[in-house]
Amino acid sequence: MPPRTPIDPEALRPSARIHAASRLDASYLAYAKSIAHGNSDPKLRLEVCRQFVRCGMIGETVAMLATLMDVRDLRGSVTEIMGELRALRRARSEDHLFLPAAGIADAGAKDRGYWVVPADSDTTLIAFAGKAQLLGLSIYFMHSLLGRLNANLIYLFDWSNNFYFGGVSGLGGSVDATVERLRGLCAELKSRRVLCLGQSAGGFGALHYGVKLGADGVMTFSPILLPVTRGKVRERIGNRIGRSLTDADTQLREQIAAAPRAPHIEIVYGTENKADVASARYLADLPMVVEHPLPGVSDHGTIQVTVANNTFGPLLDSFVRASGPGGWRGGDQSLSCDSQ
DSSP: OOOOOOOOGGGGSOBHHHHHHTSOOHHHHHHHHHTOSTTSOHHHHHHHHHHHHHTTOHHHHHHHHTTTTTOGGGHHHHHHHHHHHHHHHHHTTTGGGTSOOTTOSBSSSTTOOEEEEOOSOSEEEEEEOOTTSSSSSOHHHHHHHHTTSSSEEEEEOOTTOSTTTTOOTTTOSSHHHHHHHHHHHHHHTTOSEEEEEEETHHHHHHHHHHHHHTOSEEEEESOOOHHHHSHHHHHHHHHHHTSOOOHHHHOHHHHHHHOTTOOEEEEEEETTOHHHHHHHHHHTTSTTEEEEEETTOOOSOHHHHHHHTTOHHHHHHHHHHHTOSOOOOTTOGGGSOOOO
């Protein structure tokens, strides 16, 4: 049996840092208000609109877009954001069921990098935030989407931006220590099926940890894979965590291929983003990998793209169905790659 680790009651509330990463602070909102007029740089206003969309702020986005309607050079971008707003309204129609109540943030343990949301389910989904500490969209907005799943949710944040090689604050200072704590959390949640989800750098984390956890399935959106396997990115991570990374640490393809129980893997990426295509190709011929190329898409933020075109939900539902009926054996050490 996997080790039983009681869930800290405080972990059931997002830490102050998670709360801050998922919202726009007062200074940014003041800045947005200061440029909400026709004499300011329209490109700055457009970027504010994009930030509002990522945080699910419908009314604020509409108000700022109104200042851009007559900017000819930005009509295409404005039309794109309006499409995202329509998707946002659909996705948020039942937000009140899933979003945390005001003041839920835990003022203690400010740097804790995980948040547990039980659902009395035998399926647990572990979501790995990317470099901006988002899943393409703010964690609260994503929770309004993922909350519709019949799954326990564990949100993870990599405050050091080291592709999760430094572990997760509050769960351990290394990959192995964090994996052991995650096994305990999943066991405490009585998980029979464990799934992982991530975008960008979080996609690398989802694959790496998913293999070591013996997860049933891993879904990644535009995962950054190849840059971590060699060169300056790998060297920079090693310098930050205090030890050099080896091929055995970073070569996910070999780890997945050698795993006694490799997860079902799905990769979503835009066909016009060369870096994302290359990372997808790195895993493409493995038998457990399913690709979802998005024709004509160059955007790295493919979660946001699929939410906007109303395909995120169907993709996620299909992934959950394809990842098996359960039977997770996270306590069996032989199921995790010994790459660390």
